[in-house]
Amino acid sequence: MSLDLDTRQRAMLREMGVHVWLAQHQPALVQPGMDPVAVNQTGAAPVLPPVLAATPVPTSLPATEFFQPMVLTEEHWGALAHRVAQCQACTLCAARKHPTLSVEAPVQSDWFVLGDPPDEDEDRQARPFVEQPGVLLDNMLKAVGARRGGHGRQGAYVSNVVKCRPPSGRLPLAEEMAQCANHLHHEISMVQPRLILAVGRFATQLLLQDYPEAAGLPLGKLRSVVYRYRGIPVVVSYHPKVLLRASSDKAKAWADLCLCQDVLEGKVGSLQ
Template identity: 35%
Template sequence: MIDFQPISPLQRTWLLELGLERAFLARLPQAQPGGQSAPVAAPAQEAAAAMQTAQPVERHLNDAGSPSPSAPAAATDAMSARDQALAVLRKSGARPVAAAPVEEVVQRPAVLIQPEKAQDMASLLEQVQACQECGLHTGRAQVVFGSELLSEPDWMIIGEAPGTSDDRSAKPFDGKAGLLLQAMLNSAIPNASVYKTHLVKCRPLGNRPPTQEELAACRAFLDAQIRLVQPRRLLAVGHLAAVALSGRDEDLETLRGQALTYTDAQGRSLPLVVTYHPASLLLRPQHKANAWRDLSLLRELQNQP
């Protein structure tokens, strides 16, 4: 057993400041009034932990391993206790544990948000993921960008905002409403190629409708998607999508049941059909008959050259 020299209250304070554990310090003899002390043996494992946390003291040593002239006297006292820990390690044959290397933080370059200049879908997705133009990015699990990319699909289906299932899977229309939508498409235009997305790319908390400010913040991304995907026709599901794409601030019943027109930023005109959102049909099945009439219009447009 190694007899430790008693440490003073000043030494104890410094060792605490340097990070040594209280459990280790409690095992060291404390200087008592009258010169008496109660030596306590410390296990080699605790001494190794003390060595690891006491390493900051080394900055006060010069190349020869002795205290530099400018080192504080209290630091020298702390090193005395450190040397006692070294003695325990040498006796037990243990080695000090090396401090874990500090990982270098790599700062990524900022992404320039310019959807109108995106040359491909990968760069547009990167911009969407970096976007903080509205508060929706703070509550999302992940960006819901779009379905698997197709070259010039027959239809681009645009909803209002991602739901809870979409937010978990990062896939648009991924839930009961999505299953109903797919069944409707399979019955009306079974052989058509389809690309799906939403007006906004982040889920509003509580599955509420997106606000006008949120729609405006994300509109440039949607316009860039339409430009890059190059769909032949558009299907808007839900009132917000119908108004946003048609440019007509009218109720859904007025807009549906007819072939409308969407004009993109390049002046290209695309046929546009609007209908109920499938989530609305799950709550109001009486609208399914009208929805079927809208799907019949999709089939008529699909069969046109």
């Protein structure tokens, strides 16, 4: 992504607490013989651990054939919203106030942001990414020209990896995330994203399930690489809640957004 930032983008970066001099970013360059979906942001070498770098991955971009595009109607969206509202498919339904779902009906959006399980505020408001973390995420998206409810390159759809808040703040179980992925897959089919930004440990755990060597690695070690979830490019970054606590990570989050831009612009991930 170019760093020729306009006034509005600079204002957004100030909102994020990112100083541009901290966030210098060189577009990743795909070199012959280099794994196109494992290029780091310097273009120098993949930063995947060796065992991950050996993982065979598809090379086409975008490759969303797993998720058949739907002719989206309000009826489909209403049906999904109803299904989520009534869902009792896992034990997480017992303690929730409300399951979360975007209030913006999905349209085709290039960006799909997947976050961790709902917190107390999200549980109460039945919506992903609310309050201060939601404001920060919105500002981050604005800095790259995207917004919730927008369409295509300007569009971002947001969701939680499970729709119901685990009781007493406990961690979600793998089987609960797998069960709730049924809803997620419907959302992806409706949105047809060209990229998924996984923010947080559990969103990352679900989306990187085809990379068993990634299991147990801290999130910081999984950044700067383009993975795939059923054909869709995935970039890993910090959850806005973490960024609010650790402002030094905001420059890294900006670099992650720049990597996303490179993917969407075809600078990374395409060899065909």
